[in-house]
Amino acid sequence: MLFICRAVDEDAVRERIHARVPTPHGAVVCRVGDRLLVHVPDGRSVAAEVLHDSGLVQQVLDDHSDAPLTDRAAAPLGSLVRLGGQATVGGVDFALIAGPCAVESAEQMAASARLAKDGGAVALRGGAYKPRSSVYSFQGLGEEGLRIMAEAGRAAGLPVVTEVLDPATVDLVAEHADVLQVGTRNAQNFSLLKAVGRAGRPVLLKRGFGCTVGEWLQAAEYVLAAGNPDVVLCERGIRTFEPATRFTLDLGAVAVVKHRSHLPVIVDPSHGVGHRHLVKPMALAAAAAGADGLLVDIHPDPAAALCDADQALDRERWFDLAGAVRDVLTGLGRGLAISQPEPATGPATGPATGPAPEPAGRAR
Ligand code: PEP
Ligand code: MN
16 A cells, blocks of 8 residues: 655654554655655554544555556656766656766776767766676776776766676675666666665666566665665666567557656667667657657777777767757757756866767757
């Protein structure tokens, strides 16, 4: 049973519940915008009775979902997730998040941050801990990569999104990153989901490539049930019989999730298709399908990328994609989210080189 209360009554609601109901059999409380969601697994429990009698409840929803906190009924207007600074995902504006697959060096990250920003990204991505199929592939720079990434983001005025691979490094990653990414291979690592739920950072949750939409939402529920409402879902392709693309980007899932959940959903066309010439068409399709944003692999020198080189976009392709996405959004009465001005200290590197098309994110 889901009880919807006002967020301003949070202390009173928690007091009522905690005074009477011993955890862990009690209620799960999660604040989503101006709402306080209280889920009581067994509707007839003491917690339910206590709440019913409190006068603090605005609405009661029967359990009709196995991921009730993520259900659209819990927040019908949709939720907005703040990534860091002014960057948000889930509003009317469409958020571009871009960067290399992996953090390789300070120079590469500084150039990538410039590139991301110049193309209109509101956040910088990059992996310091890489989940590689082969143990012999580049595994990422680890803690040093986190520091490099944080500095590149700070210099460009962009919040940073980076993957966390295991519960043991959640606190370390949260120290350096604005957003914690849970990758497709960890999408049902329930210990990790609980840990990122407690980390006090927004979470970008990839869909497991073998997960149904329902399982994906249940994974998100783990994070919300730990008290963290700031989850951005990311469709990145599922495993099918089709080898022409690296995975099969399931854009139908975007429409389903927008219908079933209040959480924002973005699309990662890069990992979905695996080949750079296919990234743009799927990015446009994602925008048309109603996604809230994109996660795109870009690289200042794709041929030299240490990870996923085939799918990384160079400057020209990235600007072209961003401009075309903007055009699709215009047709839908939407626009690109605009990144914030750079901090007064300015970027760590010199001006970006190469052709400089019109900055995609600033034209609206
Ligand atoms: C990534 O975004 O770098 C990544 C590893 O993605 P996924 O978990 O979707 O494979
Ligand atoms: Mn990758």
